[in-house]
Each structure stands twice: as structure tokens, then as C-alpha cells.
Amino acid sequence: MKFVRSGKFPTNIPPNLRSFASKRDELNVVEGCLMVGERIVIPKTLQREVLQELHASHAGMDHMKRLARSVAFWPGIDADCENFVRNCKACSLHSKTPRKVPLQPWPAPERVWQRIHIDFAGPDQGQWYLVVVDAKSKYPEVKIVHSISAANTVKVLKEIFARNGYPETIVSDNGTQFTSQQFADMCQNGHIQHIRTAPYCPQSNGQAERFVDTLKRALKKLQKGEEKISENILNQFLMIYRRTPLTVLQGKSAAQIHLGRQLRTELDALKPRDSVNPLPLTIHQQNMKDWFDHHNGAKTRSFSPGQSVLAKCHTANTWIWRPGQILKKAGKVNYEVDLGESIRRFHTNQLKSDLSHPYPGTSDTFDPCLDVLLDTYDVSPASSSSSSSRSPICAPTTSGQQKPCSAAPAAAAHPSTSQPNSQAQQQDRTTTAAPTQSVNVPPAPRRSTRQRSPVSRYDPSP
Numbered sequence: 001m002k003f004v005r006s007g008k009f010p011t012n013i014p015p016n017l018r019s020f021a022s023k024r025d026e027l028n029v030v031e032g033c034l035m036v037g038e039r040i041v042i043p044k045t046l047q048r049e050v051l052q053e054l055h056a057s058h059a060g061m062d063h064m065k066r067l068a069r070s071v072a073f074w075p076g077i078d079a080d081c082e083n084f085v086r087n088c089k090a091c092s093l094h095s096k097t098p099r100k101v102p103l104q105p106w107p108a109p110e111r112v113w114q115r116i117h118i119d120f121a122g123p124d125q126g127q128w129y130l131v132v133v134d135a136k137s138k139y140p141e142v143k144i145v146h147s148i149s150a151a152n153t154v155k156v157l158k159e160i161f162a163r164n165g166y167p168e169t170i171v172s173d174n175g176t177q178f179t180s181q182q183f184a185d186m187c188q189n190g191h192i193q194h195i196r197t198a199p200y201c202p203q204s205n206g207q208a209e210r211f212v213d214t215l216k217r218a219l220k221k222l223q224k225g226e227e228k229i230s231e232n233i234l235n236q237f238l239m240i241y242r243r244t245p246l247t248v249l250q251g252k253s254a255a256q257i258h259l260g261r262q263l264r265t266e267l268d269a270l271k272p273r274d275s276v277n278p279l280p281l282t283i284h285q286q287n288m289k290d291w292f293d294h295h296n297g298a299k300t301r302s303f304s305p306g307q308s309v310l311a312k313c314h315t316a317n318t319w320i321w322r323p324g325q326i327l328k329k330a331g332k333v334n335y336e337v338d339l340g341e342s343i344r345r346f347h348t349n350q351l352k353s354d355l356s357h358p359y360p361g362t363s364d365t366f367d368p369c370l371d372v373l374l375d376t377y378d379v380s381p382a383s384s385s386s387s388s389s390r391s392p393i394c395a396p397t398t399s400g401q402q403k404p405c406s407a408a409p410a411a412a413a414h415p416s417t418s419q420p421n422s423q424a425q426q427q428d429r430t431t432t433a434a435p436t437q438s439v440n441v442p443p444a445p446r447r448s449t450r451q452r453s454p455v456s457r458y459d460p461s462p
Contacts, residue, residue, distance in 0.1 A: 039073040047074055051084045061085040106171075106207070109136045112258055115169040117208035118157075118178075120148055121215055125228050130156050133211050137257035138246060140211055142234060150180035157186070166190040171208070174199050214241075239265055301348055303335060308357035311337050312350040323354055 034041040042050050054068050065081045074080075085091055109115045115135040122128035128148050132141040141164070143156050161167075170187065172178040174196050187194045197204035215237075222233050242255045243263045249256075255263045281289065292298065303309060303326045310321040324337040333348045 036073045039069075039071060042072050042074045044074070047080065051080060054081070055084055055088065058088065058091055060091075106135065112136045112139075113164050113167050115171065116167045117171045117205055119173060119205060119208035119212055120175065120177075121212040124219075127228065129212075129215060129234075131208055131212055131215065132157070132160055133207050134254075134258060135207055137254050138207075138211075138249065139242065139254040139258035140215075140238065142215065142238060144229070144231065144234060148175075148177055150177045150182045153177040154182050154186050161190070166192060169193045169195060171195045171197065171205055173197055173202075173205055239263060243267075303329075303348075303351060303353075305329075308354040309337065309351045310354050311339065311344070311346050313339070313344075321352075323357070 050068075050072050054064050054072070057063075059067075061082055064085060065078050068077055068081055106115070113134050113136070116132055117135060118130070118132050120128050121131055126146065128145050130143045130145055130148075130153065133139070141160050143160070145152055145156060170192055172194070177183060178194075178196065184194070186192075202209045218237050218241075219229050219233070222237060223229060242258075243253055243265050245251045245253050253262060255261065305326050305328055307326045309324055309326055311324045312319055313322045322339055324339045327336040327338050327343065330336050330345060334345055335348070335351060337344055337346050337351070
């Protein structure tokens with residue numbers, strides 16, 4: 001391209017060209033064109049056309065500037081080349097991704113379960129993993145699902161919210177299940193702010209994406225062969241992960257921040273167990289106990305190993321008393337009872353003494369009336385039997401003194417004629433002869449002397 005002007009070249013050269021020529025190259029005129037060394041000085045009216053010619057190949061900004069410096073010149077040619085490339089639409093459409101902007105981390109939440117990040121991992125052999133991570137405690141919730149539809153996603157999230165409550169903010173990607181109307185209704189009903197990240201920008205939801213990567217790697221290591229990941233395998237991973245101290249939490253575990261306590265796992269069995277002293281009853285518990293005991297007329301009752309009892313056994317919608325034998329005491333009010341074909345545990349309220357089978361060590365003759373008296377007046381069987389072996393005590397008189405008995409046993413009246421038959425009887429006689437502590441036996445109940453009238457029965461004869 002030649003820029004030839006007719007006539008002589010004007011002598012009034014611009015000052016900027018004079019200063020440039022004095023520093024770099026001399027100005028001269030070749031065939032009517034002003035030259036700066038080997039470069040042609042381009043007038044302002046032709047600079048646009050020259051820029052288009054220099055950028056015809058769309059080679060790039062540096063390529064265009066190097067080419068321009070070899071053939072053309074005007075003041076500010078480098079800046080014009082840069083602006084021309086920036087404004088080129090074709091270069092903008094096919095250029096590289098620009099540099100990343102400074103990272104903007106999510107603000108740290110003030111409370112646990114205030115903001116959660118959710119995402120799906122999978123598919124893995126026909127199943128997906130719904131991942132929910134708390135931004136404060138890093139506590140993960142993972143559920144295995146076989147459908148990622150909006151209805152199933154909302155159902156599983158409500159199950160998680162039933163344990164942890166509704167969060168204030170949910171961060172998710174732009175999956176169809178998260179942009180559905182059902183998901184929007186759930187957020188509206190729970191007063192939840194839903195924030196969707198930019199598409200194909202997993203960095204914005206990095207909390208969930210980072211745990212998804214950890215989950216995938218761990219499950220591949222726990223997976224044996226081609227088997228599916230089951231709930232047992234997933235729960236095993238979650239328990240250890242929640243129990244492990246994390247650097248981001250200053251050495252605390254996710255469970256400590258989220259639940260306020262440390263999870264107890266199989267590893268805690270290595271440490272000795274602390275002795276736990278039972279706490280005293282609270283005022284509410286004591287009031288509840290006093291009301292129950294008073295309302296039901298509660299009375300202390302206990303059984304000994306080997307004692308025959310009747311156990312209240314429930315079958316379907318009914319129950320029956322079945323005979324059994326006490327094996328041992330399991331707790332304060334529970335007993336292990338041998339029913340013959342099985343051994344079961346019963347509460348004391350479900351047991352009663354079997355009167356047809358006396359407790360081993362007692363006499364063959366059992367007086368049920370005596371048992372009623374002992375329970376009524378809190379008299380121990382030992383003191384009652386010892387007192388009954390002595391001479392009978394007659395009913396007291398009106399003056400308060402006991403009246404001597406008119407008839408005494410034959411053995412007491414004639415001691416010479418009463419001889420022990422065996423050494424055992426002599427031993428019993430020696431034992432009963434020893435004085436014991438006195439027991440106030442109540443008087444026998446008074447019998448009614450009323451004459452009962454005969455029963456009038458119906459006579460069907462005419």
C-alpha cells in the first residue's frame with residue numbers, strides 16, 4: 001500500500017514526529033511518503049484502515065503490535081492496537097478464559113444448622129447419595145436414594161429436617177430437583193432462603209462438593225468387589241467421620257460442634273469406663289413417685305432365688321398366670337424367671353407368690369391366714385413361729401391384763417408323761433424353751449352370733 005501525495009511534502013512536521021525522529025530515526029521523504037526509518041508514517045484518516053489490515057489474521061494483540069512496529073508508525077500505535085483487539089468481537093468470542101478474580105469465601109455462620117449445602121453424588125450402581133453438610137460444624141447427613149426426582153428429594157430432606165430442624169439458608173446447584181416448584185414450596189413453608197450457585201461452577205458450592213469427593217473415595221475403599229454400598233457400610237463411614245477431630249474445627253469433631261458431645265464408638269472401649277454415681281431424684285421425680293405410690297397403695301415386695309411364683313404372661317390380647325421359679329434378681333424390680341420351656345424377665349408387678357408350692361425350708365403345712373396377718377401387721381415369720389411355739393396367750397380382759405388360760409396343753413400339765421420321740425424333737429423343744437423378744441399379737445377377730453335365716457329357693461312345682 002502506497003501513500004503518495006502529489007507535490008512536495010509539507011515542511012511543517014508535527015512536533016511529536018520531530019521529537020521521535022531526534023531520538024530514534026531521522027525523518028525523510030521517499031517517493032512522497034514521510035518515513036521514520038523503515039516505517040511509514042500513517043495519517044490519522046488512514047489509521048483505521050491500517051489497523052484492520054494489521055488485524056486481518058486475528059493473531060492476537062502481541063502479534064499485531066509486532067507487525068505494526070515493523071511497517072507503520074503514528075503516535076500511540078501500540079495503544080490503538082490493544083484497543084482494536086479488545087473491541088474485536090470475533091477475538092472476544094474465541095479467547096481464553098480470563099484470570100480468576102480473588103476468592104470470596106462464604107461468611108461463617110453464627111449457629112449450627114444455620115446454613116447447609118446440599119448436592120447429589122452418583123450414580124453408583126443405580127443409586128444416588130443425597131449429601132447435606134452443615135456449614136458451621138461440617139456435620140454430614142447422607143441418604144441413599146434410588147430416585148433424584150423433586151418429590152423424593154423433598155421427602156428425604158424433610159426426614160433430615162425432622163431430626164435437625166429447618167435451616168435458615170440452603171445452598172445448592174441448579175439441578176432440576178432444586179429448581180422445581182415442590183422444592184420452592186418447601187422453602188417457602190419453612191421460611192428458608194434458597195441460594196442457587198452459578199451453573200458449572202462447583203467452586204461456589206465447595207462445602208458440599210468437597211465432601212462428595214471425600215465420600216466417593218471412602219466408599220470405593222470400603223466397597224468389596226461389585227457389591228452395592230449398603231446402609232451398614234455408609235453408617236460405618238459416617239460414624240468414624242463424625243467422630244474424627246478436624247483441623248478446620250480447631251481439633252474438635254463434627255459431632256462435638258453439632259451435638260455438643262462426642263460420639264461413642266468401638267474405639268472408646270479401649271479407655272477405662274468412668275464410675276458413674278446415680279444422681280438423686282429431682283423434685284419432679286420425687287413428686288411423681290409419691291403420687292404413684294399413694295395412688296396405687298404401693299408396697300415393697302421382693303422374691304428370693306428358688307422361690308416358686310406365678311408370672312403374668314401376655315399372649316396376644318390376653319394374659320394368664322403361669323407357674324415359675326425365680327432364678328436371679330436383675331435390677332431393682334426385675335427378676336429372671338424359669339417358666340420351664342423358657343426363661344423370661346418379669347417386673348415385680350407381674351409376679352406373685354405361688355401359695356400351692358411353699359418356699360423351700362418352710363414347714364409342710366402352710367396357713368394362709370397367718371400369711372395375711374403377717375402382711376397386715378408387718379410381723380416377720382420367724383418371730384411369729386417362735387411365739388406360737390410357746391404357751392398360748394389368752395385374750396386380754398377389760399382391765400388390760402391378760403387372763404390366764406383355763407385349759408392348758410396336756411404336755412404342759414403333765415411334763416413327766418411327755419417324752420421326746422427323737423433327738424430332733426428334743427432339739428426343737430430346747431430351742432422353743434429359750435425366751436425370745438415379746439411380740440404383741442393382736443386379738444382374734446370376733447365372730448358374728450347372728451342367726452342366719454334359711455335360704456328361700458324357687459319352687460317350680462304348681
